Structures are given as C-alpha cells and as structure tokens.
Amino acid sequence: MVSTSVRSLENHSPAHICPFDQACSYLEWAGKELKLDQGLLEILSHPRKVVTVSIPVKLDDGEVRVLAGHRVQHSDVLGPYKGGIRYHPAVTLREVSALAMLMTWKCALVGIPYGGAKGGIPIDPKRYSVGELERISRRYISELIKDIGPAVDIPAPDMGTSAREMAWMMDTYSVNVGHAVPGVVTGKPLSIGGSRGREMATGRGVMIVVREALADQGKSLVGVRVVIQGFGNVGCAAAELLHQEGAKVIAVSTGAGGVFSQTGLDIPALKAYAANNHKSVAGFPQATPISNADLLTLPCDVLIPAALENQITEENVHQVKAQIVAEAANGPVTLEANLSLEARGVTVLPDILANAGGVVVSYLEWVQGLSYVFWDEERVNREMEHLMVQAYRQVVQQSKARQVTLRLAAYTLGVGRVAQALTDRGLYP
Numbered sequence: 001m002v003s004t005s006v007r008s009l010e011n012h013s014p015a016h017i018c019p020f021d022q023a024c025s026y027l028e029w030a031g032k033e034l035k036l037d038q039g040l041l042e043i044l045s046h047p048r049k050v051v052t053v054s055i056p057v058k059l060d061d062g063e064v065r066v067l068a069g070h071r072v073q074h075s076d077v078l079g080p081y082k083g084g085i086r087y088h089p090a091v092t093l094r095e096v097s098a099l100a101m102l103m104t105w106k107c108a109l110v111g112i113p114y115g116g117a118k119g120g121i122p123i124d125p126k127r128y129s130v131g132e133l134e135r136i137s138r139r140y141i142s143e144l145i146k147d148i149g150p151a152v153d154i155p156a157p158d159m160g161t162s163a164r165e166m167a168w169m170m171d172t173y174s175v176n177v178g179h180a181v182p183g184v185v186t187g188k189p190l191s192i193g194g195s196r197g198r199e200m201a202t203g204r205g206v207m208i209v210v211r212e213a214l215a216d217q218g219k220s221l222v223g224v225r226v227v228i229q230g231f232g233n234v235g236c237a238a239a240e241l242l243h244q245e246g247a248k249v250i251a252v253s254t255g256a257g258g259v260f261s262q263t264g265l266d267i268p269a270l271k272a273y274a275a276n277n278h279k280s281v282a283g284f285p286q287a288t289p290i291s292n293a294d295l296l297t298l299p300c301d302v303l304i305p306a307a308l309e310n311q312i313t314e315e316n317v318h319q320v321k322a323q324i325v326a327e328a329a330n331g332p333v334t335l336e337a338n339l340s341l342e343a344r345g346v347t348v349l350p351d352i353l354a355n356a357g358g359v360v361v362s363y364l365e366w367v368q369g370l371s372y373v374f375w376d377e378e379r380v381n382r383e384m385e386h387l388m389v390q391a392y393r394q395v396v397q398q399s400k401a402r403q404v405t406l407r408l409a410a411y412t413l414g415v416g417r418v419a420q421a422l423t424d425r426g427l428y429p
C-alpha cells in the first residue's frame with residue numbers, strides 16, 4: 001500500500017522516521033485486523049487533496065520572503081475536513097499528511113461528524129514579530145480561500161498557533177467573502193464566537209483519559225507521579241488539571257529544557273514563571289534542571305509526551321519507566337517503540353484518543369456558532385467529558401472483544417467507521 005503522491009516526497013522528519021509512513025503502517029495494521037479490502041485501504045492511505053501555496057511576506061526590515069503553506073485534506077467522508085494549523089520549523093508535507101490522516105481516525109473515534117485535515121507552515125514563530133505573523137497568517141488563508149469554509153474545511157490551532165492566529169484567519173476569510181463567518185475556524189477568541197473551555201480542552205481530555213485508565217487499574221490520580229514533555233497549550237493545561245486533581249507533576253519541559261522536583265512541581269507558580277520567561281520553564285527556582293532526553297526516562301507512573309512526534313523510539317524506549325504513556329502529542333511514540341511498550345505491559349493511551357478533547361470542543365464551538373447559542377464552561381466541559389469517557393470505554397471494550405491493545409482498538413474503531421461510511425456512501429467498491 002503506497003500513497004505515491006505524498007510518499008514520493010523527501011522525508012526531513014526528526015530521527016529520520018517518516019511520520020506519513022508511520023501513519024500508513026498504523027492504517028495497514030488496523031486494516032489487517034479488520035480484514036479490509038486492499039482497495040479500500042489504498043483509498044484511505046491517500047489524502048483526498050494536498051495543497052501547497054506560496055506565502056510572500058514583507059518582513060519588518062523590508063526583506064521579502066516567500067514561505068510554503070500546506071493544507072492536506074485527508075478525508076471528508078464523515079463531514080467537513082477538520083484539523084489544526086501548525087507553525088514549526090520541522091513542518092513538512094509528509095508530516096502534515098500524516099497528521100491529517102490521524103485527524104480522520106480521531107474524529108471518527110470520538111463520534112463527531114468531521115473528516116480529517118491538517119495545515120502547516122515551516123517557520124519558527126518565535127523568530128517573527130507579531131506583525132509579520134499576522135501578515136503570514138492572513139496571506140496563508142487568502143491563498144486557501146477556495147479550499148476552506150464552515151461546511152468544507154475548518155482549521156483550528158495546533159503547535160505554534162493559538163486563538164490569536166484563528167482570529168486573523170477568521171477575519172481574513174470573512175473580509176474575502178463579504179460577511180462575518182465565525183464557523184470557518186475553531187479555537188477562536190470568545191469575543192468572536194469562540195467556545196468557553198477550548199483553550200484547556202486538549203489538556204482536559206488528556207487528564208480525563210489518564211484518570212479513567214488509572215481507575216481501571218484500581219487507582220486514582222491522587223499522588224500519581226506524572227512527567228510531561230512540552231508545556232504549551234496542551235502540556236500546560238494537562239499539568240494544571242492533573243495538579244488540581246491531586247497528581248504530583250514531578251517534571252515538565254519545553255524546547256529549551258526541563259525542570260524536575262522529586263516532591264512535585266508547584267504548577268501554578270511554574271505557569272506564571274513560564275508566562276514571564278518567553279514560555280520557557282528553564283531556570284525555574286526550587287527545581288533541578290533536566291534535559292528533554294533524561295525527562296523521558298524518569299521513574300514515574302504516567303508519562304505524557306505533549307510536544308513533537310517521534311520522541312519515544314527504539315533508541316530510548318527501553319529506558320522508559322512509566323506504567324502509563326498518554327500520547328498528548330500526535331505521534332510521539334513510534335510504531336516499534338509502541339510495540340515494545342505494549343509487550344512490557346505498559347498502557348499506551350493512543351493519540352487519537354488521548355488528545356481528542358481539543359477537536360471535541362472545537363466541534364462544540366462549531367455547533368454553538370451554527371445555532372447562535374453559547375453555553376457556559378460547565379456545560380462545555382460536561383459535554384466534552386461525556387464524549388471522551390464514551391470513546392475511552394468503547395476503546396477498552398473493543399480491546400477486550402478483539403484481544404488487542406488500546407492503540408489497535410482505537411484505530412480499528414476509527415478506521416472501521418470511516419471504511420463503513422465510505423462503503424455506505426457507495427464510494428467503495
């Protein structure tokens with residue numbers, strides 16, 4: 001099974017592990033378990049549409065730079081394409097294609113009526129001024145104007161983007177079509193139709209599935225030792241909520257390094273420190289510095305990679321000491337490392353389940369916007385928790401029924417539902 005259009009591209013991913021090959025391997029694995037036809041798998045392994053646009057931008061010093069902006073629409077069988085936009089130097093078309101495919105299985109798994117997409121621009125946003133980022137975001141969306149829309153493709157934040165970029169994108173789209181269209185993006189500020197609870201949603205979803213997995217082992221979150229790689233939107237929210245629930249977050253990191261405390265970090269203080277320290281946790285008092293590599297191998301109960309893909313690989317998997325690995329990031333554990341963890345009895349909560357809280361609240365934001373009725377945060381959190389716990393239970397049930405790990409259970413549910421819809425719609429055979 002080869003997706004020639006995307007696979008023919010060169011791979012520049014960290015650790016030389018191609019995220020798109022990984023995503024196709026997971027698809028193949030699920031397809032084999034489900035005994036899906038090869039032709040059906042062939043369709044599912046190809047993104048429906050791959051768009052790369054040029055983004056000319058005039059920098060503050062007058063230099064003109066032309067950036068590449070990608071948007072990959074993997075599947076719209078279940079509904080409009082849905083997925084975040086990433087600003088990170090390691091963005092490639094292969095990476096975006098892999099992440100788009102994951103979005104398809106994720107939305108199907110949690111039962112929301114969306115397909116999967118992802119976007120990205122290979123830039124380090126820290127190296128651009130706010131004005132430059134605004135010009136880049138607006139031009140990117142202008143170039144994609146015919147490819148997105150509230151019933152077509154709905155972007156959202158991912159690494160390196162936030163409500164601020166979503167507001168620029170919503171405004172650019174709206175100005176182009178001549179009226180306000182809040183439903184074109186999710187993860188917007190509250191002032192223009194954002195949803196309460198979206199900012200914390202992905203981290204909250206991570207906390208919920210970790211809590212459920214611990215409960216299935218007869219444990220609670222209280223006193224559980226947690227290590228988190230990444231302290232951005234997802235990692236910081238997960239740390240805060242786990243801390244509130246009584247877990248002991250003993251180490252966290254950002255790209256600039258991490259901090260460790262055997263007795264548990266003061267997360268509210270660390271959050272305030274990072275906010276005043278260019279989003280970095282390095283140098284936080286009352287904690288010991290730790291490298292990102294050492295952080296991943298700390299003795300702990302729960303390890304939460306919440307940054308980039310391919311962080312736990314064949315190289316370091318044997319040093320991982322956690323009992324539960326919750327994939328808050330997309331694709332942080334490679335296929336081989338995942339098999340090794342599962343063989344050792346480590347519970348791996350797969351990305352398409354563990355980090356689905358974000359897209360679930362994006363869906364709730366879209367629903368609120370389309371119905372012009374906005375909910376309080378308690379209601380948003382309650383609806384999200386219901387969908388997350390339901391998805392977790394279905395994955396556990398599938399895992400028991402098929403005698404497979406949680407990852408394969410989640411993938412068979414997600415892939416199976418898309419395959420069923422494709423067949424019911426008459427798109428296959």
Ligand SMILES: NC(=O)C1=CN([C@@H]2O[C@H](COP(=O)(O)OP(=O)(O)OC[C@H]3O[C@@H](n4cnc5c(N)ncnc54)[C@H](O)[C@@H]3O)[C@@H](O)[C@H]2O)C=CC1
Nearest residue numbers: 158159160202230231232233234254255307329330355358
């Ligand atoms: N924002 C969202 O709603 C969702 C995000 N995700 C995934 O979660 C992950 C994190 O996304 P966000 O928190 O939104 O991004 P973010 O940009 O807000 O934060 C990323 C964090 O990772 C850190 N980081 C970057 N490179 C690192 C490295 N080499 N080692 C350690 N830390 C590093 C950054 O310093 C930052 O703390 C990504 O994989 C993303 O796809 C998944 C679902 C939804």
Ligand SMILES: O=C(O)CCC(=O)C(=O)O
Nearest residue numbers: 083084156158358359362
């Ligand atoms: O909120 C969304 O629509 C997408 C979030 C996302 O990019 C992800 O779940 O990886």
